[in-house]
Amino acid sequence: xxRAKQQLTVLQALDAADGPLSARELWSRxxxxxxxxxxxxxxxxxxxxEGMLESVELLxxxxxxxxxxxxxxxxxxxxxxxxxxxxxxxxxxxxxxxPDGFQMTRHEVVLLGTCDACANAG
Amino acid sequence: xxRAKQQLTVLQALDAADGPLSARELWSRxxxxxxxxxxxxxxxxxxxxEGMLESVELLxxxxxxxxxxxxxxxxxxxxxxxxxxxxxxxxxxxxxxxPDGFQMTRHEVVLLGTCDACANAG
DNA sequence: CGATAACTGAGAATCGAGTATCATCTCTCC
DNA sequence: GGAGAGATGATACTCGATTCTCAGTTATCG
Numbered sequence: 001x002x003r004a005k006q007q008l009t010v011l012q013a014l015d016a017a018d019g020p021l022s023a024r025e026l027w028s029r030x031x032x033x034x035x036x037x038x039x040x041x042x043x044x045x046x047x048x049x050e051g052m053l054e055s056v057e058l059l060x061x062x063x064x065x066x067x068x069x070x071x072x073x074x075x076x077x078x079x080x081x082x083x084x085x086x087x088x089x090x091x092x093x094x095x096x097x098x099p100d101g102f103q104m105t106r107h108e109v110v111l112l113g114t115c116d117a118c119a120n121a122g
Numbered sequence: 123x124x125r126a127k128q129q130l131t132v133l134q135a136l137d138a139a140d141g142p143l144s145a146r147e148l149w150s151r152x153x154x155x156x157x158x159x160x161x162x163x164x165x166x167x168x169x170x171x172e173g174m175l176e177s178v179e180l181l182x183x184x185x186x187x188x189x190x191x192x193x194x195x196x197x198x199x200x201x202x203x204x205x206x207x208x209x210x211x212x213x214x215x216x217x218x219x220x221p222d223g224f225q226m227t228r229h230e231v232v233l234l235g236t237c238d239a240c241a242n243a244g
Numbered sequence: 245c246g247a248t249a250a251c252t253g254a255g256a257a258t259c260g261a262g263t264a265t266c267a268t269c270t271c272t273c274c
Numbered sequence: 275g276g277a278g279a280g281a282t283g284a285t286a287c288t289c290g291a292t293t294c295t296c297a298g299t300t301a302t303c304g
Contacts, residue, residue: 004281005270023262036283041262057181059230062261076224087219094233097209101238102198108181110230111216116223126251127300145292158253163292184291 006035010043011052019075019085020056020064058084058110074109080118087111128157132165133174133189141197141207142178142186180206180232196231202240209233 013029014021021029027040044065047053054068058075064084076085091109098104135151136143143151149162166187169175176190180199186206198207213231220226 006282034283038263038284039282042281057183059179059181061179061183074219076220076226078224079227085221085224087221089219091213091215091219091231093213094231097196097211097213097231098198098233098235099207099209099238101241102200102207102233102235103241104198104233104235105201106234108232108234109213109216109219110232111220111226112228112230113220113224113226116221119223119225128252156253160254160293161252164251167293 004043006033006039007043007046009033009035010040011047014047014053014065015067017066019083020058020066021084022062022064024062025083026065056084058108059112074111076111076113076115078115078118079112080114083115085115126165128155128161129165129168131155131157132162133169136169136175136187137189139188141205142180142188143206144184144186146184147205148187178206180230181234196233198233198235198237200237200240201234202236205237207237 009030010026013026017026017029023037023040023044026044027035027037030040044053044055047065048055052068053065056064056066056075058064058077060077060082066086070086071088072090073086073088074090076087077083078085094107095104131152132148135148139148139151145159145162145166148166149157149159152162166175166177169187170177174190175187178186178188178197180186180197182199182204188208192208193210194212195208195210196212198209199205200207216229217226
């Protein structure tokens with residue numbers, strides 16, 4: 001039952017991305033398709049509810065979204081274009097940082113700097 | 123020349139904290155001193171301009187501030203009380219995550235979970 | 245004691261992100 | 275074709291964070 005055509009468009013754009021996208025970022029990638037911002041938000045919200053998307057919060061505020069079916073990974077945030085890239089792999093020694101009595105359930109590692117494209121663009 | 127009494131109050135409260143504080147968080151710690159929210163923002167802004175404070179962005183949005191004269195460290199963010207705690211120490215193996223062509227200038231590690239106090243409070 | 249400049253608190257104004265509303269459109273099923 | 279449910283885009287709206295404004299204070303210096 002092919003319904004929610006625009007929602008599919010939104011989810012496909014997210015699948016094609018190389019990192020989590022914010023609603024606005026996603027919307028701008030869909031300019032030309034006529035998809036409205038409200039629809040982007042609706043598609044994201046539903047995607048999360050239905051378990052196929054995951055919301056990700058990185059430094060700097062905004063919430064970004066990405067498909068849930070990706071392995072454990074972290075992010076590289078380009079300070080020039082503000083895009084977040086997935087980084088597969090993880091790091092060692094996190095447990096030793098946790099103070100006594102604290103319970104760690106999750107961790108987030110964000111590398112900051114300049115991405116390939118921005119570095120070459122000057 | 124003792125001027126800016128309230129600004130000193132603000133900076134001292136920040137020095138006494140065990141982690142970076144948001145403007146609101148700081149303000150609520152100063153309730154009773156009569157310091158206004160606008161003054162907190164002014165003091166923070168000036169502190170950053172004059173190089174004694176540093177603004178820190180963690181997951182979830184808000185900007186937090188802390189004195190600049192602290193060693194390299196990371197944070198534990200309690201998902202219950204939303205307070206951020208400084209964690210001294212660092213991790214290994216970050217460089218290996220950086221993709222070819224990308225330039226890493228900084229990194230941020232955030233552990234999430236429950237702090238001592240909240241874990242005991244239930 | 246004035247004069248002046250910096251500081252302050254309260255509340256208004258602004259800004260952006262996200263949400264709600266509503267008239268319209270598009271399927272699906274008969 | 276017609277009815278009904280769900281989907282859509284534009285836009286108004288809400289909400290919280292931050293900044294601006296302004297009148298009243300306070301410190302400094304003669």
